[in-house]
Structures are given as C-alpha cells and as structure tokens.
C-alpha cells in the first residue's frame with residue numbers, strides 16, 4: 621500500500637544514480653532505517669524531529685555520534701567533536717577568529733576554490749600567508765610538501781584535503797611539531813584511514829560523506845579549545861560549543877541523527893579500510909574509462925593527485941557534452957555536469973555511491989564513445 625501526500629506517492633522504490641557533489645546520495649539502508657523510525661523514534665511516540673534537544677534520547681544520539689566518529693578516526697579524549705551550523709563556509713572565519721592571534725600568520729595551501737575562500741575569509745580577520753599554491757595550472761595538482769614555504773610565525777597551516785571542484789586529493793599530509801595543521805575535509809572525510817592525531821582541527825560540512833546538509837562537524841584538539849579567543853560573541857566560540865556539548869543552542873537535531881546513522885553504516889561496512897577499498901575500486905572504473913579512451917575523454921587532475929571522491933573530465937569534442945549529459949540522465953545517471961571553473965563533467969562518488977553506480981557510469985562512457993566516434 622502507498623501513502624499519499626499532496627497527490628504524491630511517498631513510498632516509492634525508484635532510485636537513480638546521483639553523482640551530485642553535495643547534498644549527495646546517502647546510503648540506502650540509512651534512508652530506510654530513518655524512514656522506518658520516522659514517526660516513532662525509539663518508542664518515544666514522536667518523530668526524532670519532534671524530540672527536545674535537551675532530552676535524554678537526543679543526548680544519546682549526539683554522544684553516540686561523537687563516540688562513533690572518534691572511534692572511526694582513532695582519536696581519544698584529547699579531541700572533541702562539535703556539531704555546528706553555518707556550513708563549512710562558517711569555519712573559514714570561525715577558525716581564524718578563534719585561533720589567529722596577532723603577530724602570527726594563518727598559512728594556506730591553495731589547491732582550489734574552497735581553499736581560496738578560506739584564505740580570503742581569514743585575510744579579513746588577520747595576517748595570512750600562502751605557503752604553496754597550484755593556481756598556476758588551474759588547480760590540477762597538489763603542491764608537494766617539500767615545496768611549502770611557511771611564514772615566519774605561523775599560527776597554523778590550513779589545507780583542503782580534497783578539492784571538490786577540481787577533483788584533486790592530498791595523498792600525504794603535512795605534519796610539524798610546532799605548527800598546528802587544520803584541514804577542510806568536507807569532501808573526503810571518512811573515505812579512507814588517516815592519522816587524525818596529526819591534525820589540530822578537522823572540519824567538514826556533512827552533506828557529502830556524512831549525512832544531509834545542515835550540520836558541520838568540527839573535530840578539535842583540546843589545546844585549540846583552550847587557546848581560543850574568549851572575547852568573541854558566544855556563537856563563534858569553540859570553547860562554549862565544546863563545554864555545552866554542541867547544545868548551547870538548538871542544534872540541527874535531524875541532521876545529527878542522520879549523521880549518526882551514516883556513521884553506524886560506515887562501521888558496519890568494515891570502517892575506513894573497507895571504505896578505502898570500496899572507493900578506490902569505484903573510482904578506478906571511471907578513471908579507466910577515461911584513460912583507455914584515446915583522448916575522447918580527458919581527465920582534469922594529474923593522475924598522481926586524482927581524487928577518489930570527485931572525478932573531473934572533459935570531452936575532447938565539447939559539442940558532445942550536452943548530449944553526454946542528457947543521454948546519461950536518460951540512463952538514470954544524474955548530477956554529472958562539471959563546475960564552470962573546470963567545465964566538462966564531474967562525477968562525485970562519495971562513500972555512499974555504490975559500485976554498481978560507478979560501473980553504470982563507466983559502461984555508459986564507453987558506449988557513448990563508441991556511438992560518437
């Protein structure tokens with residue numbers, strides 16, 4: 621039996637392959653579980669959306685999510701996980717507001733549009749410095765760590781581990797004994813095992829690898845919480861958010877609930893090593909279709925910096941691009957139009973994208989080439 625609302629059937633089963641960069645596809649078991657307990661969460665007789673953020677039921681969710689994320693990242697009690705609002709973009713200013721003290725410089729590795737945005741926001745707050753940049757070749761690579769030139773008094777170094785628009789990804793991370801490293805991991809958090817203990821702060825908008833939009837995860841070392849500026853307005857203060865377990869004001873409860881379910885799903889899949897294998901296999905289907913195409917398709921990122929999350933490519937014959945996108949959509953492959961700064965196509969294949977989805981896109985690419993060359 622179907623349930624109808626506003627003339628629409630709500631219990632539908634048709635799913636397509638959604639390659640959008642975010643909000644992005646979510647694991648189907650997560651959606652089904654959320655649907656199954658939507659009207660009555662944990663025998664409360666209420667939807668999870670209706671329960672108080674101060675209730676013990678919601679506290680259980682937020683603490684479980686913090687716990688699961690810490691387990692997956694293998695970090696201990698010297699870190700807190702904060703669930704904040706305002707998107708990853710708010711962190712572009714919140715980080716320097718809290719941590720960039722006068723007489724020091726915020727250092728940046730510029731590897732794409734979001735790194736640039738983070739840099740520009742920090743420049744409104746204090747002194748900034750570009751330690752390395754890949755702007756010279758439209759961000760198709762990641763500068764190697766030995767090329768970084770840090771400023772004299774670095775407050776921290778900021779990197780963007782995966783560049784959603786350009787499709788490049790850090791393969792190794794900088795690490796210093798005396799300079800905190802801060803990472804925007806919005807588009808590759810939990811996609812592979814990392815040594816999270818090397819980072820002073822990791823942040824990510826949830827809407828790619830962690831859940832729906834509306835919540836931003838900030839994993840912050842206690843030393844940064846302690847050192848943060850205490851004269852800021854309340855909602856900008858990491859120490860207040862941490863002291864109140866992200867419950868100083870009303871947090872985005874439904875988004876946090878879904879993040880918790882996504883974390884449960886990742887753990888059930890075998891954790892981050894399993895995610896890495898899954899993601900590498902998926903990405904290889906599509907990169908192989910590019911590499912064996914005799915330049916019919918051309919990858920944007922240099923091979924050694926290719927992202928397993930966002931695969932960017934153009935068609936040699938630009939006139940075919942509109943037809944590529946519309947034919948793909950007819951096959952149920954959507955969200956593959958590239959960002960205007962690169963042009964062409966971008967397939968975003970975060971953790972929740974299935975192998976079948978990537979295989980279907982790769983098969984379509986091979987077939988499209990045959991028909992059009």
Ligand code: PMP
Nearest residue numbers: 707708709734784804806807825
């Ligand atoms: N950083 C990266 C790497 C991103 O991909 C995005 C969004 N696409 C952002 C930051 C901005 O995130 P938000 O929309 O949550 O502010």
